[in-house]
Amino acid sequence: xxxxxxxxxxxxxxxxxxxxxxxxxxxxxxxxxxxxxxxxxxxxxxxxxxxxxxxxxxxxxxxxxxxxxxxxxxxxxxxxxxxxxxxxxxxxxxxxxxxxxxxxxxxxxxxxxxxxxxxxxxxxxxxxxxxxxxxxxxxxxxxxxxxxxxxxxxxxxxxxxxxxxxxxxxxxxxxxxxxxxxxxxxxxxxxxxxxxxxxxxxxxxxxxxxxxxxxxxxxxxxxxxxxxxxxxxxxxxxxxxxxxxxxxxxxxxxxxxxxxxxxxxxxxxxxxxxxxxxxxxxxxxxxxxxxxxxxxxxxxxxxxxxxxxxxxxxxxxxxxxxxxxxxxxxxxxxxxx
Amino acid sequence: xxxxxxxxxxxxxxxxxxxxxxxxxxxxxxxxxxxxxxxxxxxxxxxxxxxxxxxxxxxxxxxxxxxxxxxxxxxxxxxxxxxxxxxxxxxxxxxxxxxxxxxxxxxxxxxxxxxxxxxxxxxxxxxxxxxxxxxxxxxxxxxxxxxxxxxxxxxxxxxxxxxxxxxxxxxxxxxxxxxxxxxxxxxxxxxxxxxxxxxxxxxxxxxxxxxxxxxxxxxxxxxxxxxxxxxxxxxxxxxxxxxxxxxxxxxxxxxxxxxxxxxxxxxxxxxxxxxxxxxxxxxxxxxxxxxxxxxxxxxxxxxxxxxxxxxxxxxxxxxxxxxxxxxxxxxxxxxxxxxxxxxxxxxxxxxxxxxxxxxxxxxxxxxxxxxxxxxxxxxxxxxxxxxxxxxxxxxxxxxxxxxxxxxxxxxxxxxxxxxxxxxxxxxxxxxxxxxxxxxxxxxxx
Ligand code: HDD
Ligand code: HEM
Ligand code: HEM
Numbered sequence: 001x002x003x004x005x006x007x008x009x010x011x012x013x014x015x016x017x018x019x020x021x022x023x024x025x026x027x028x029x030x031x032x033x034x035x036x037x038x039x040x041x042x043x044x045x046x047x048x049x050x051x052x053x054x055x056x057x058x059x060x061x062x063x064x065x066x067x068x069x070x071x072x073x074x075x076x077x078x079x080x081x082x083x084x085x086x087x088x089x090x091x092x093x094x095x096x097x098x099x100x101x102x103x104x105x106x107x108x109x110x111x112x113x114x115x116x117x118x119x120x121x122x123x124x125x126x127x128x129x130x131x132x133x134x135x136x137x138x139x140x141x142x143x144x145x146x147x148x149x150x151x152x153x154x155x156x157x158x159x160x161x162x163x164x165x166x167x168x169x170x171x172x173x174x175x176x177x178x179x180x181x182x183x184x185x186x187x188x189x190x191x192x193x194x195x196x197x198x199x200x201x202x203x204x205x206x207x208x209x210x211x212x213x214x215x216x217x218x219x220x221x222x223x224x225x226x227x228x229x230x231x232x233x234x235x236x237x238x239x240x241x242x243x244x245x246x247x248x249x250x251x252x253x254x255x256x257x258x259x260x261x262x263x264x265x266x267x268x269x270x271x272x273x274x275x276x277x278x279x280x281x282x283x284x285x286x287x288x289x290x291x292x293x294x295x296x297x298x299x300x301x302x303x304x305x306x307x308x309x310x311x312x313x314x315x316x317x318x319x320x321x322x323x324x325x326x327x328x329x330x331x332x333x334x335x336x337x
Numbered sequence: 338x339x340x341x342x343x344x345x346x347x348x349x350x351x352x353x354x355x356x357x358x359x360x361x362x363x364x365x366x367x368x369x370x371x372x373x374x375x376x377x378x379x380x381x382x383x384x385x386x387x388x389x390x391x392x393x394x395x396x397x398x399x400x401x402x403x404x405x406x407x408x409x410x411x412x413x414x415x416x417x418x419x420x421x422x423x424x425x426x427x428x429x430x431x432x433x434x435x436x437x438x439x440x441x442x443x444x445x446x447x448x449x450x451x452x453x454x455x456x457x458x459x460x461x462x463x464x465x466x467x468x469x470x471x472x473x474x475x476x477x478x479x480x481x482x483x484x485x486x487x488x489x490x491x492x493x494x495x496x497x498x499x500x501x502x503x504x505x506x507x508x509x510x511x512x513x514x515x516x517x518x519x520x521x522x523x524x525x526x527x528x529x530x531x532x533x534x535x536x537x538x539x540x541x542x543x544x545x546x547x548x549x550x551x552x553x554x555x556x557x558x559x560x561x562x563x564x565x566x567x568x569x570x571x572x573x574x575x576x577x578x579x580x581x582x583x584x585x586x587x588x589x590x591x592x593x594x595x596x597x598x599x600x601x602x603x604x605x606x607x608x609x610x611x612x613x614x615x616x617x618x619x620x621x622x623x624x625x626x627x628x629x630x631x632x633x634x635x636x637x638x639x640x641x642x643x644x645x646x647x648x649x650x651x652x653x654x655x656x657x658x659x660x661x662x663x664x665x666x667x668x669x670x671x672x673x674x675x676x677x678x679x680x681x682x683x684x685x686x687x688x689x690x691x692x693x694x695x696x697x698x699x700x701x702x703x704x705x706x707x708x709x710x711x712x713x714x715x716x717x718x719x720x721x722x723x724x725x726x727x728x729x730x731x732x733x734x735x736x737x738x739x740x741x742x743x744x745x746x747x748x749x750x751x752x753x754x755x756x757x758x759x760x761x762x763x764x765x766x767x768x769x770x771x772x773x774x775x776x777x778x779x780x781x782x
Contacts, residue, residue: 057403057443064410064436071414072429075422082418086733093411094746097404101750104400105757150732296426303430303505311437318444318468325448325455 027179033121
């Protein structure tokens with residue numbers, strides 16, 4: 001394995017971690033707001049509050065790790081993505097900031113205002129959509145060079161592309177699917193029957209749309225980016241495994257084995273995510289950047305890997321402690337102490 | 338106006354907002370730790386309650402710090418893509434490590450907060466503060482080393498436009514790093530001390546005579562006094578560093594045009610069209626002393642530096658503000674500490690207490706002034722000697738719109754923080770909490 005591949009694999013892992021934890025978080029916010037409108041808020045409120053408060057900073061750190069790591073391992077991406085993504089990513093930052101302040105002000109301080117809870121729910125859908133633009137742009141075809149030799153995002157092409165919109169839809173439905181699946185499991189641990197019933201229903205509702213949009217995107221890829229489409233075809237069996245994991249997760253859901261059901265949902269996404277990543281090898285940005293021509297120098301790469309390993313040795317025990325104390329701690333989940 | 342101007346304003350805005358929370362984030366854990374330790378040692382619930390209340394307020398500040406920190410980290414790539422492309426190859430290491438340090442801090446802070454009554458041995462709960470303190474200090478160390486690198490880049494060579502001989506450790510441990518890191522840390526502890534002191538003094542001014550506030554005031558002022566001295570000492574070293582490595586910054590800060598010995602220190606005043614200094618307070622020999630520790634040493638003047646590399650002369654005022662506040666707060670805390678020992682009644686007077694109330698905000702102003710001084714003083718470079726600010730900036734034409742959007746965002750965050758903090762403590766005054774402790778027999782509720 002070359003060090004370029006090691007680097008991108010580590011980053012892809014972080015991104016995957018972020019996608020999963022952030023989806024749970026975003027989706028929870030959305031359900032929180034949705035039930036507020038449909039009058040079922042009291043059913044889900046405790047489960048959501050109890051899970052969300054201690055972990056939101058950890059979620060945020062995954063994102064920071066990802067892009068600091070990206071700039072570290074592949075400094076050229078800072079130039080390309082930094083130049084063209086000013087507006088979409090600034091919007092994401094602002095939404096993330098509003099969301100972070102909900103925790104700061106709502107959870108630690110005083111009880112949240114109703115409008116604030118709704119705003120918080122809405123950011124849960126808008127953030128995935130705005131962050132996804134980075135991924136869409138990386139597929140190529142949306143960056144144009146101006147006469148002066150600078151780069152610009154082609155907004156018209158972006159907003160009129162069905163391909164781009166399908167990816168945004170996929171990001172939304174998967175957020176809701178992953179989140180519902182996790183919260184169903186969480187409420188089953190908390191032995192909260194009402195919440196469990198609701199989240200089980202939401203998991204069913206959002207499962208098939210996820211599968212269908214994902215398939216749709218693979219097909220659209222044929223017209224959008226022939227190379228990448230070919231790469232995906234070569235890995236058809238991994239996508240097939242992902243579909244099987246999807247079926248297994250629903251089977252477990254039916255059998256009321258919520259923990260296993262959630263694990264297979266994660267597995268489904270992991271397989272598809274990695275297959276998608278591998279199939280675009282070696283491109284970071286079609287057709288301008290590959291992992292080889294944007295790579296940092298060897299010395300920096302090695303020192304980053306070393307620091308990464310040392311850092312993990314410090315963090316994994318601490319994360320384990322958090323997990324034991326808050327996330328997987330039955331008395332805490334039930335009572336909140 | 339051009340993108341580069343707005344990029345500068347937006348960086349300025351985001352960093353100036355972030356540094357408020359970052360300073361609190363680095364500094365306050367020290368005070369929580371001291372209070373908690375005193376509480377355990379003297380078996381005094383007042384100190385334990387102090388640690389607990391400070392920690393609760395602290396969390397809100399950290400949360401907003403995370404939000405604004407995430408904004409800067411992304412904005413570095415959005416506003417300065419060329420710079421990040423270049424610097425990413427050299428200083429990605431400390432940037433990466435900062436994230437780890439912060440993560441470490443946040444995890445243990447979370448655990449500390451929610452586990453007041455979970456440990457059999459209360460000392461174990463206290464030990465959780467060590468990683469919080471260390472994590473905050475390391476965060477500051479790593480990020481400041483990146484900023485130091487922008488001032489004195491090293492650890493690489495440029496050969497035919499290609500970077501070679503790269504050494505991430507040399508880049509991190511550059512000449513500006515020791516003084517900068519030390520000054521940032523000491524000033525953060527000092528500022529956090531004065532801020533907490535302000536709050537205690539405010540309650541006393543308002544006629545609250547509770548022992549809790551007096552204990553808090555005495556504790557914070559004593560520690561802040563120590564760090565005020567440390568900050569001034571390291572500040573002096575920073576001046577010596579500048580004279581050697583960034584003479585243009587020091588000369589501009591001092592409006593020092595002719596290279597000469599026996600140079601005076603110039604405070605305030607105005608600069609005429611012909612670069613003459615008027616109405617200033619001049620302390621004879623002091624600049625030579627600051628630079629060389631003797632009264633005759635020669636100090637490089639601006640006339641020996643090409644005009645296009647002169648930083649804006651306005652940094653003189655920022656330097657003056659920082660130094661005046663530093664000396665003022667040193668005197669204030671000195672009087673307080675001595676007065677406490679000899680039981681002077683002046684330190685209980687209303688005027689003096691209002692002075693204490695002002696100390697926290699003033700210290701924060703000094704922090705801002707210090708950063709504006711050092712960052713403006715680096716102009717026109719973004720990376721001194723290698724890349725100008727204009728070369729590093731984005732070409733996107735929409736930076737102005739983002740500037741407005743972020744300004745609104747920070748306004749909301751600032752107002753929100755203030756409202757939430759005051760409401761939180763108002764709803765839950767110390768007297769009630771002490772009453773509760775009496776009933777339950779423990780601080781942990
Ligand atoms: C409470 C805040 C505070 C106080 C009272 C002082 N400083 Fe300061 N100073 C800072 C807070 C600060 C800072 C915000 O931390 C800076 C900005 C950048 C940096 O490295 O530290 C800084 C920078 C800074 C620099 C520029 C370093 C560089 O560009 O590399 C010098 C020369 C001094 N200071 C000198 C002093 C002196 C002689 C002081 C005498 C009392 C002093 N400072 C008080
Ligand atoms: C947190 C305290 C800080 C404050 C208040 C601050 C303040 C400022 C100000 C006022 C400017 C505008 C200068 C100008 O363009 O005229 C600026 C620019 C900038 N700062 Fe800082 N700064 C801080 C720390 C840092 C650190 C730690 C870094 C590096 C990681 C950094 C990186 C930059 C960059 C890249 C620019 C834009 C380029 C430039 O204008 O030279 N700053 N900052
Ligand atoms: C010298 C100036 C700075 C100091 C002392 C400092 C310190 C801190 C501290 C203590 C925190 C934790 C939040 C808190 O406790 O309030 C924090 C958060 C953060 N800071 Fe700063 N910071 C500085 C400048 C910067 C700059 C220039 C960047 C951008 C590269 C940055 C990036 C971040 C990020 C990304 C976070 C959020 C942590 C996360 O979610 O991973 N900071 N900073």
